[in-house]
Amino acid sequence: MTLAIIGGVLWILGIVALLTGVLPADHAIEVADRVWPILLFVVAVTVVAELASKAGLFDVVAARLARLARRRTAALWVLVVGLATVATAFLSLDTTAVLLTPVVVSMAVARRLDPLPFAFVTVVLANTASLVLPVSNLTNLLASEALGGGHDPVAFLAMLGPSALIVIAVSVVVLTLVFLRRLPRTYPDAASPTVSDPVLLRVSGVVTFALLPLLVIGLEPWMPALGAAVVLVAVFAWRAPRALGIRLVPWSLLVFAGGLFLAVGALEALGIGRITALLAGTGDDLRALWQVAGVGALVANGINNLPAYLALESVAGSPARLAALLVGVNAGPIVTPWASLATLLWHERLRAAGVEVRWSRFIALGAVIAPLILLLGVLPLAL
Template sequence: MRIAIVGGVLLLVGAAAVVFGVLPPEAVAELAGRVVPILVFVVAVTVVAELADEAGLFRVIAERLAGVARGQAILLWLLVLVLATASTVFLSLDTTAVLLTPVVVALAAHARISPIPFALTTVWIANTGSLLLPVSNLTNLLAAEHLGLHPLQFAAITAVPALVAVLVTAAVLFATRPRQLLARFEPEAATPPDDRVLFRVAAITLAVLVPLLVSGLEVWIPATAAAAVLVVAFAVRRPSALRGSLVPWQLVVFASGLFLAVEALHAARATDVLALIAGTGDGPLELLRLAGVGATSANLVNNLPAYLALEPFADDPVRLVALLIGVNAGAIITPWGSLATLLWHQRLVAMDVEISWPRFMLLGLLAAPLVVVSATLALAYTA
């Protein structure tokens, strides 16, 4: 609810800017044309993910992974790492934070090992693993739309830094929790899905959706179609699951308010000073400078407004990806660095898992610079 209140306040600020002539109505119309399809995608893919989880798809996948690990925590962790990366790449970081977190915490509880390494893996990979495709992060969708890049063109630029970001994140995670990750556990028996028809519909829907998200279609189209298929299936088989909370309205209000408020700041030329800080050029030092500014801004004010404020100063694909490295992979220090982190924490609280924010921030201060610098240098020398 708090993020919805913040979003509502930001919407009022943006509306005031329009009323007093700071923000022209034409600029608002142009902004709406740009972001409405993205918000439709966010709503649709969230509904898809929630209903797939309701069908038991993610739980079955996680239990199969636990069986494959054969009692070795390190193998279970590596499998969770792969699952978190795949979920983030194809279904977005917020989906990973919301749906995978309870799965990995439950897995850790069943295995009688600490949930903290698995929970940290989920939230860090949700952020640092969100570089590869436009659908992986809301900032990526904005960037791809800004430059008119096909998903495969986008991936061609981001592939190497995305891989480096995940590998460095994994190395830091292992280095900070080696004893817990080298433990052994007794896997429990897997449980079948409650409704095999819904399970199959969800599995087939996701299997069809994933390639369509990189097909070149506007991503909101296949996501909306997939959501419609699952809604119809649940309306027939389990109508009680179709509740208003499936729609992430708080996220929509929050994101809308951020978009409008930052556009108002641009119109008032309040962000011009960032041009001096962000610099210019595509050399390694210039890209590190831009990525560093992006990471710092994301941890101060959240990655969405940080991206929007700095986008005008990332005027080519390479600089834009450097900015994305900063605002995506670097937003793991403060709890408010990304919405995914806030959503992740809400799920942990609901499952009675305590996270020390000071320790979280100290670990983030260790990991974020390593990830951002490594991924940015990989971009500089491969783009």
Template sequence: MDAVRLAIIGGILLLFGVLAVAFGVLPLEDALAIGDRVWPILVFVIAVTIVAELAATAGVFDVASAFLARLSRGRTWILWTLTVVLAVLATAFLSLDTTAVLLTPVVVATARAHRLDPLPFAFATVWLANTASLVLPVSNLTNLLALAPLGHPSPAEFVALLGAPALVAIAVTVALLVIVHRRGLRGRFAAAPAPIITDDLQLRVAAAVVVVLLPLLVSGVPPWIPASIAAVVLLGFFAWRSPGVLRLSLVPGSLVVFASGLFLAVGALEAWGSASVVAALAGTGEGLVDLLQLAGTGMLGANAINNLPAYLALESVASSSPERIAALLIGVNAGPLITPWASLATLLWHARLTALGVAMPWKRFVLLGLVAAPLTVGLSVVSLWLVRGA
């Protein structure tokens, strides 16, 4: 799904929502309430995307990846392990789309420069882009949406709720990746030349902005505020230093249109009574079986349509307790590992691999996901229940 198709789908959904308001299916005050809820989220998505894109243009990710290669001292498994750590950090602080879109080409290029198989590195970025997105509120758009039914917890409170499941999801993902790619992680490699940086000052400024931004995203301040300031700073600097880099495509317009249309469309469907249907699927209660049922429904919904509409459709039946919201997030965040469309990050990741000439058959992706998704989601829910509900 490219940007044009995403924008078209979003436009159709937006039109559906507008018609629902016009014909009284979705009351105007409810539509305005949806807008009031989601505008800070969309502003954050735009701002953090601009920051990540400009940081990548400046070479921040290239330099970080080259540093990891030097740190590994020619041992493949150490380089892969450090790449995993970088993918987790990028996902946690800069969102799963940053990992899928910007980090993937960097780690593939690093692997190729050192004459290594790029697939173990590419698989690590896409799986961890999804499963590591449970770590912080800013890691995934679904997390930001969940802040409202959770009562707007602080980052520390969010981690207290989902910290154990996030660690389990990451650990299970890494263990499965090691099993699948164990042969490709053996051996040593020769050092490759350092990446070419055309503007050292640009690199330093972009790196400094990212380093300052990361702790501010978990400071308790609404994330859209520091992200917007960081975006304005980098836009101003690049306008002076490299104005040719600035282009309209830095703004994820298709994603904003898609998300806006989706919010309105789901609101209209709920007004039509869809909540009673999904309630029968998702169940009630906070026991282990109940949480597994809800997370499993979220996982199946994400792989059937997409994780964002799956979350929105199930939020109303999950908002009765923090544990149920957490179980839903586990399902829609860690579960989209089976179908290509389950997560926008997966589609963006595959598009980058195709552009780089890396073959990734969807059959292999699906078969591995059929093992990874239920195992990751199930064990993460068990950890949630043990910490919060047992």
């Protein structure tokens, strides 16, 4: 609700800027033309993930990973890391935060393991693994569009793949050193999750796993995502119509993102670019790339990663600088609770599951990880 209220205020400010001429109408049209495919993808992939979750897909996958680990906690830890990384890379960081968090928590509790270490895996990797593909993060979709090559996953991986690998590796190493030694070496078996409708589970599994490769073959991401959403909605309308509803659509995020695009467009028209250019500096050498990544992370932790990206995108200036900015605004916002929407959603899901986590603990962990990933994640971009 708070996100929708903020978004509503931003919409009002944007409309006022449009009516008063501060934001030219042609510029607003350009923004809308750029943004609608991205927001359509966000809606479609959210609907797919929500319906797959209602069918029990994530619960079944997590249970099978637990069986695959054969009661060895270290093996389960590695498999959960892999699941969080894949979910983030293909289905976006918000999907990992919202849908995977309660799954891994219930999986851990059922096996008498402390759920907090696994919960921290989901939130940290939801942010740091969001550098992998264009569809992993809304900022990536914006950046790949800004580069002019469309949402080409191969080009994106060529640019950010090494940085993503380093950032994920650093995150996993720190998480493992902090948490894994506190867990028992083995865990007891637990009952398999109950599946209310096997047909829905099978169809959801087929549709979701078929969607993953379709998101990385060069199509506009909204196309396969929308197709998958239509199929699942049709099947649920047949098998479980009560599961369908207006709440499947992430309205708060849409209102917030749309208002933010308008407001930032107005600020750019007023000359905010001069300030951001001064902060971000110039050049493609390592020091300059560290500067733009660091500024991106600071602004993201100060306000939020999406407005941080929008405010700094115009002064990135080159593919290397844009990639460094993504390292800062994607992987860097893990210090303050509000830096990433995924973090706030994660905390909300933990509270709903009855798991309490102190923000001081989150901040302390993020303060260790963030400088390391900024320092090391930018290095490949300067080579």
